[in-house]
Amino acid sequence: MTDPTPVLTLTPQGLYCPAGGFHVDPWRPVPTAVVTHGHADHARWGHARYHAAAPGEGILRRRLGADIDLASHAYGAPLALGDATVSFHPAGHVLGSAQVRIEVAGEVWVVTGDYKREADPSCAPFELVRCDGFVTEATFALPIYRWDPGEKVVGEILAWWAENARRQRTSILFCYALGKAQRLLAELHARTGTERTVHLHGALVPMVDAYREAGVPLAPTAPVSAAPKGETFAGELVLAPPSAMGTTWMRRFAEPQTAFVSGWMRVRGQRRRRGYDRGFVLSDHVDWPDVLRTVAETGARRVLCTHGYADTLARFLREERGLDAAAIETAFEGEADDG
Amino acid sequence: MRRFARLYADLDATTKTNAKVDAMAAYFESAPAADAAWALFFLTGERLKRLIGSRTLRAWVQELAELPDWLVDDSYAAVGDTAETVALLVDATVGGEGEADELGLAAWMEERILPLRRLDEAGQKDAIQGWWCRLDREQRFVVNKLLTGGFRVGVSQGLVVRAIAKVSGLDGAVVSHRLMGGWQPTAENYEALLRGDDGAADASRPYPFFLASQLEAEPATLGPIEDWLVEWKWDGIRGQLVKRAGAVHLWSRGEELVTERFPEIERAGLDLPDGTVLDGEILAWDTNGVMPFAALQKRIGRLKLSAKILKEAPVRFLAYDLLEEEGADIRPVAQLERRRRLEAVVAGARDALGTSELVHAESWAELAELRAHARERRVEGLMLKRRGAPYQVGRRRGDWWKWKIEPLTVDAVLIYAQAGSGRRANLFTDYTFAVWDDGGLVPIAKAYSGLDDKEIAELDRWIRRHTVERFGPVRSVPAAQVFELAFEGIQRSARHKSGIAVRFPRIARWRRDKPAAEADRLDGVKAMLTE
Incomplete structure (x- = not known):
């Protein structure tokens, strides 16, 4: 300048x-x-x-x-x-x-x-x-970096969840707390009209509330902490921030399958380095x-x-x-x- | 191709070893034998030699995608894998969709990929660019992998063996052995493998190597010293010398046939009885004994062995184990007995073949004393082998230990960084270190390992925020971070600006406590010269 x-x-x-x-x-x-x-x-x-x-x-x-x-x-x-x-x-x-x-x-x-x-x-x-x-x-x-249509990626995520649910496993989807988490909830609501509750790590709750207050239609949610002790969330979908990966918080889930939703997942090395089972490319x-x-x-x-x-x-x-x-x-x- | 691309994606989509074994077993059970044979070839890390180079593929994608060359280089630095970079760049140009190709893997190899050898460069380019444009992203990536090799999908040889053992019902050790020594990917060989049929066994086939583990505890924890055979740990090339049916085959640990590189050893091996297999070390060896590893490298690097090189770097095979005697596999025989028979077989051999001498000590303390002087003998330390142990497959803890000498260390300053590849793509993990000389910094080593993931991430952020200059994928940084480097030896080198070359450098620790000005000086490093 x-x-x-x-x-x-x-x-x-x-x-x-x-x-x-x-x-x-x-x-x-x-x-x-x-x-x-x-x-x-x-x-x-x-x-x-x-x-x-x-x-x-x-x-x-x-x-x-x-x-x-x-x-x-x-x-x-x-x-x-x-x-x-x-x-x-x-x-x-x-x-x-x-x-x-x-x-x-x-x-x-x-x-x-x-x-x-x-x-x-x-x-x-x-x-x-x-x-x-x-x-x-x-x-x-x-x-x-070139993104596939969001519709296609959401379809892949749903297929992954369904396959994990069939095996009674918990699907844990890691995503950023502001933006990505709510976009996923809005996509799930808009594309599938699902009324199934999606479970949230506590760190995601405030921003999900902020979106709801602003009138954005989202799939129904409940905090993981609200479930009774011993609940393993077999077959359920849980959203969590990337910082929760590998922490003791993950212990309660039934054979958790992990995936990260991010533009970085476009590159295999990025996914392998972080140790997620799957990477979904949505940015x-x-x-x-x-x-x-x-x-x-x-x-x-x-x-x-x-x-x-x-x-x-x-x-x-x-x-x-x-x-x-x-x-x-x-x-x-x-x-x-x-x- | 679709089925194999699917297997690749499945292997890639999980970090759990059982799931990988299951995915492979399911593939082997359902794929036609000819396809399965090729899949096995690639999964065990084999590659097509000298077909089309990575650089050439990048040049062709640059042309296809109409990108400037520097941008392809930047993209490659972010991805760290040519096959994947190309697949992604094609995707950004023509899109990720494409046809699901139903031609099997074997037909792909035999009708499309191998015939590339008969085409000129323009023909090869047309064919490959055509596949890129026609196939979907997943298959495009896998075809690139077939061309470049290096199938790293977190599948070790051990997992592939487990999958084959599962499908065939054979013992894993048997499968490992059958796959040794240039296994050829044909339907017949694959079917024979599954049947456990070893009819026309290849006369050159070596045995799987038994690998020693690093001894970290005190040797006294291994029990009485009388239970152990002790040898020097040589810094050469591990090899297996196979003499069968009147011919000699010398295999490196990487399962490369290297007989032609070492004619002296081949000649000496011809005197051995048929049905003999020796395990040992290939070393450069002159009248003064073992020479530095660099001398041996001269023998590997050259396409043609001149009389001059043969004279400058004479070689010797020091045998330390006997795996086959009179055509019988004697790996189950106890170590001490194998040693006794080895000495009998090798006795009277030509100079280029000998046994690795045994090291005698009455106590662990006496042995520790010998180890302390190992560097003067130009060896890397000691090997401890349990006298009663059989020869096993792969890295099994317990019976073979390498007790290496303490490494040399130097405090050096980070000056350049470059992004790594594979799972370290887009992270600065390839570092260049320097020491002080005359007020300036002279590079002495590159190192890639030794930091944990957290330290790598922290250093990566620091490098990004403190980049001084960029030269292509390399960044220079201010002289601020000091690291203790460990290495096995230092030799003079005319090829390096510093005048020295270090062997096996790695990062021992991050010296956050040390300012750059207090890093070591070149003359101090030269004082450690091991020659």
């Missing part, structure tokens, strides 16, 4: 808009934070004032405290901050996730946060916003074809890449697409690789 008065600049606190006097997803405390979504690497604790999209309010207050100074905004509604006009547009990543559109003196920039193009019954679909400058995530920006991030498509459709001439394979994506856009693209160092982690 070499402009004399750039719309966005990188400071030690994070991305900053000098004209508007605010940061986007800052990782150190600032006076005004515009937050794209509730994942911990984007929505951090300690800012004086927060702005975010309305559907994510419940998530942010659960994560950061009920009493944070948070202004929620409907998708698309313009907000004047200093000399900048800001608006939030669905990113399709998790409930309440937003791309932040920033307009200063006729120049438009969009910061995506995390996003995906694929349909997801648990959140509003991605909205394409034309812009001059585009700050995109690059968590899975390598051509090896809340854009894959390679979609990140290229999105960059092209925004019409942006300048692209900044964050997360994961930022260097790879920037080089590809520069050398193969002739765009003014660069990677920027951020503290964003995307779908954390150490789950």
